[in-house]
Amino acid sequence: MEHFKHKNPLIIHNELPNLDGKEICCIACRYPLLSGPFYSCGEPNCYLHKVCAEAPLELKHPLHSDHTLTLVAGRTCFCRCMACSTLSRRERMYECRPCGLRLDLECASMALRIQHECHPHPLIPLLKSALVLCYACGNEHRGVYYKCSSCYFLVHESCASMPSTLKHSHHHHPLTLSRAYVHGYSKFPRFCDICREKLTQYWFYHCIGCRYYAHFSCATSKEEISVDEDEDVLDPNVILLPVPNESINLINQFVKSTKLEEIKIATNLDHFGHPHTLAFFDEQINNELFSRSKGTLCEACVRPISAPVYGCTQCNNYFLHKCCSELPTQIQHPLHIGHPLDLVPKASEGFGIFWCECCNKQCNGFSFHCAKCKDFYLDVKCATLSGPVKHEAHRHRLTPTKLTNVTDCSACSLEFKGLAFKCGICDFIMHSDCAVLPPSLNHRYDKHPFILTYYPLPDHPAEYYCEICEDEVNPKNWFYHCVECDQSIHLYCAQEYQVYSNIKFGASFKVEGHQHPLNFVQFRDEYGSLCNYCGTRLQKYFSFSPGFECGSCEFKLHLQCARDAAKEV
Missing domain, CATH: 3.30.60 (Wheat Germ Agglutinin (Isolectin 2); domain 1)
Structure with a gap:
């Protein structure tokens, strides 16, 4: 279109240009452009709302019916609107030259009666400035309002003029303006997917197909920090999650970050965690011992063995992943900042089983232990989570943090404290269990x-x-x-089915109170069997709880009962 105050033709556009998150403002009213259509001449920073570009040259307005108001453009100045009393910098406004009164474009464009899709009754403008609560966004605004002719509903003119659909960088589909919850899927509380606060009775934007919700103010805000996600992907110090095999990949990356030099492969290895020399095997070596290792678990991370691996040729059942054999003997961890943690092959707790302070699971593999605090243990897999991570479910980098107060995990909504991965840009926070979930x-x-x-x-x-x-x-x-x-x-x-996933079963122990060695097992089909120590059931529902059983007789014990029996000696 040709405009009387613009030398270049104006071209209408339906999609906003991509300016890396920068706000685009209309040169006439100075308000941001949230969606199309809009006009532009092609020059930088020259954008106009469609309603501003198509504003008539003259109009009659009920606030000043004695004279005709003329559209003035081409000079930028500060003016006070006679309707909303706002003093602002404008490039275009309506003016009554005999009276010296001015009216800004948005107040001039207010219709005498509108029907908004988010309210069932007609709305009429209150053409005098007021400071009241807007029932659309829930905030107080000073300015011109629309009032419902049938009820007490008030909406600020800027909220009433917001588009019925808009695109937001946080979601890949258009968002639709709504005033009430969609009745389906209403069992769970609604939260804004941008700020994660609970939705209230005010207007909001949503994508019904994805069940995506956003506060009215969050969806229309342009306050967004631009982050180059490729930097995190390329940064070798950032752990990328999830990983197909969380144990091997995390430990591999952790070992590489702690070693200054490349570790040479040793054909034979004397490891402090085992009395015998360990032999190296990889996929190219056709060896009977290596073939037997398939299906067994690593002594350190308690995950299935895969090449390359070290194995004991004398014991035939002791294996270590190559990366697990290279774990550092001492680390500092953000969950226990005060003291260093030492690598130990077997915890001093009963039968070598300890509680990990990070994942709160029982484990019996290698651990990092605080010699001063005695009962502080970290499973080696959890110990690898000591630096920043980038999870595919979240667009920003997450930093490990120790929480002393209980909070809700953004992934599972369960309450937790301890090790958390927190976003420094938004309020996303995730506990370690969700961080290491397999894909x-x-x-x-x-x-x-x-x-x-x-x-x-x-x-x-x-x-x-x-x-x-x-x-x-x-x-x-x-x-x-x-x-x-x-x-x-x-x-x-x-996760309930994986509660004992960090425990390796099969070892034999001499337990006080029984003459035969007892095998450490996981009870799976013992729902009717009773513990020989306490007399209660060995297995509760489908808990698959750990315990001991005798291979020579029917003697069986809960794990805790075996510990209690040892204390009585």
Whole structure:
């Protein structure tokens, strides 16, 4: 279009240009452009709202019906609007030359009666400035308002003029303005996906297919810090999560970050955690011992053995991943800043089983232990989480932090304290259990793998139900899902089956109170059997709890009962 105060033709556009998060303002009203359509001449910083570019040259207004108001453009000056009393810097405004009164474009464009899609009744303008609460955004504004002719509803003119749909950088679909919750999927509380605060009774934007919600003010705000995500991906000190094999990949990266020189491969290794010399094996070596290692667990990280590996040719059942054999003997960790932690192959606790201070699981592999605090242990996998991480579910870098107060995990919504990974840009916070979740898992309920899912599936037709507990799954929390079979599992239900995943079973111990050696086992089919020490059931529901059983007779003990029996001696 040709404009009387612009030398170049104005071209209409429907999509905002990508300016790396910088705010684009209209040169006429000085308000930001949130969505198209808009006009531009092609010159830098020359943008106009469609309504500002198409403003008439003259108009009659009910606030000043005696004279015609003329559109003045081409000079930038400070003026006070006779409707909203706002003093602002304007390039265009309406003016009554005989009276010296001015009216800004947004007040001049206010219709005498509007029907807004977010309110059931007609709205009429209050053309005198007031400081009142806006029922759309929930904030107090000074300026011109629209008032409902049937109820007490008041909406500031800037909120009333917001687009019914807009694009936001936090979401890949357009967001639609709404005044009330969508009735479906209403079992769980609604939270803003930008600020993570609870939604209130005011207007909000949402994407119904993805169940994405944003406060009115969050969706229309341009306050966003630009971060180059590629820098985190390329930074070797940033741990990229999730990883297919969390133990091997995390420990590998951790070892590389702590060693100044490349570690040479030794054919034979004398390791302080084992009395015999260990031999090196890789996939190219066809060896009977290495073949037997398949299906066994590493003594350090308690994860399945994979090449390259060190093994004991005398014991035939002792194996260490190469990366686990290279773990540093002492580290500093953000969860225990005051003292160094020493690598120990076996905890001094009963039967070598300790509680990890990070994941709060029982473990019996290698650990990092505080010699001064005695009962402070970190499982070697958790100890690797000592630096910044970048998780594919979050766009910013996360830094390890020790929390002393209980807070909610942004991934699973469960309360926790201790080691957390916190975003320095937004309020996203994640506890260590969710940080090291595998990207997929297999379960007997489905022949396909369950994939770790961070958001509701687009246009999913119904609710999600957990195949284990049969309760409804909140899809705004992380969960595991099989797309082929449309089956889901809660995070905590999946983790319940992995509560003893850091324990290696099979070793034999001499336990006080019984003449035969007892094997350390996980009770799986012992729901009706009783402990020979306390007389209660060995297995509660599907807990698969650890304990001891005799290979020569029917003698069986809970793990804790074996510890109690040892204390009585």
